[in-house]
Amino acid sequence: MKKKILSFILIFTIFLGLTPKNTKADSEVYLYRISGSDRFETSVEVSNVSYKKSENAILVSGRDYPDGLTGGVLASVLNGPVLLTDKNSVPTSVKNELSRLGVKNVYIVGGTGTVSKQVENSLSGYNVKRVSGSNRIETATNVAKLIRTLTDYNSNTRYFALANGYDFPDALAVGGYLANTKIPLLLTDNKTLSANNKNFISNYNIGRAILVGGTSSVSPKLLPSNVNYASYSGSDRYKTSLDIAKKGFSNVKTVVLTSGEDFPDALAASTLSKYVDGPILLTNSKSIDSEIVKYIKNGNITRLIVVGGKGKLPDSLLEIINKEQIKGPEEIGDINEPPKG
Incomplete structure (x- = not known):
């Protein structure tokens, strides 16, 4: 009898167009902006x-x-x-x-x-x-070496990430993930893997790589034959940032949103990503990618922190997430507790 009643209720709610959805109400994702002059x-x-x-x-x-x-x-x-x-x-x-x-x-x-x-x-x-270093690629390798000398051995020391050093979006998008895992980032021109990079991989006996971006940005063919890899990529910079978020983070409560059209704000955002234990997502100034909107609204995310001013990321851009007024950084509160309305 109970099963019949439950079936009737389900049919009735479908008939009324009341099928339960996972999408949260706008007000459940609180918006904050961190910016300066x-x-x-x-x-x-x-x-x-x-x-x-x-x-x-x-x-x-x-x-x-x-x-x-x-x-x-x-x-x-x-x-x-x-x-x-x-x-x-x-x-x-x-x-x-x-x-x-x-x-x-x-x-x-x-x-x-x-x-x-x-x-x-x-x-x-x-x-x-x-x-x-003598160029951006060598500088990245020298930073990676310093990171290794400062890092105790753990599962993440067996990894390195590789991104194109001549186009910033993919490397910026993965910055938050790498800050959380302390995996060093190497750069390439996608034509060859530099001798310094090869020596770093060999000297530290690193056998696993994370390739950031599509094959037109960073090709698996560059890797030594003994290195296994995973790829974090999408059809564009915005979907690449989403792929990183999905593969690199779990149980996300807070996300960082910054411009994918310019680099300065995202450079600083990596440490914020570590602080909130959430990914960096990229957007343009006109609209947030629809798949990113779904990711934010269909999950357990309660905070979205915008890094950058209104000139690059206007308030109107964020109305699809929440139409309420955007709060300042002083209202973020304890990141380990639910936000206060």
Whole structure:
């Protein structure tokens, strides 16, 4: 009798168009924005949310992306923020953040062509270390080597990630995942695997790779024959970020949304991704990919944190997720607790 009643209720609800759906009400995904008056202040605001104190900070160019692509993993290993700088001077907001954090060690990632010796000299009150190479690919390899010297052996030390160093979106999208797992990122031009990269893989006896992006960006044929691989990719940069989110994260409660059309905000967002234990998703300024919208609204996600200003990611872009007013970073609250309305 009970089965008949349940069947009748189910048929009746279907008839009324009331079939239960997994999609949450808009109000269940709370929206927050972290931004500053420029890219440098945005990196400071991300740091302010993610860290109360830190002895270490990573400094990368806010004007050019290649060297900064690998900074997020190093920042994660050193438990410090990624902050952006101009080529010849450190913005006042960044200097103030270094002071607030109580930083002792500043790691500059990149050569003097992107972050000048003048910047290094201006940081005389800190222990300054520069990690660089003759080009972006060698810089990434040297960062990976440093990460390995700082990381205790674990299951993730058997991995490296490989992305195209001449196009930023895929490498930026995977930055959050790599920051969470502390897997180093190597770069390629997709024509060959550099000798330095081959030596790194061989010397550390690494047998597993994560290829980030489609074969037109990074081909499996580049890998040594003894290296197995998994691919994180999609038909475009936005779907690649979604593939990373699905494969690299589980039980996601918070996601970070940033521009896939420009690099600065995403450079700093990797450490925020680690803080919230959630992926970085990319979007353009006009619309969020429909599959990303489904991922956000059909899961257990309760917080969406936008990194970047309204010029790149306007409020109207987010109405498909929630039409309520976007909150500021001070309202994010305890990331381990449900958001407060």
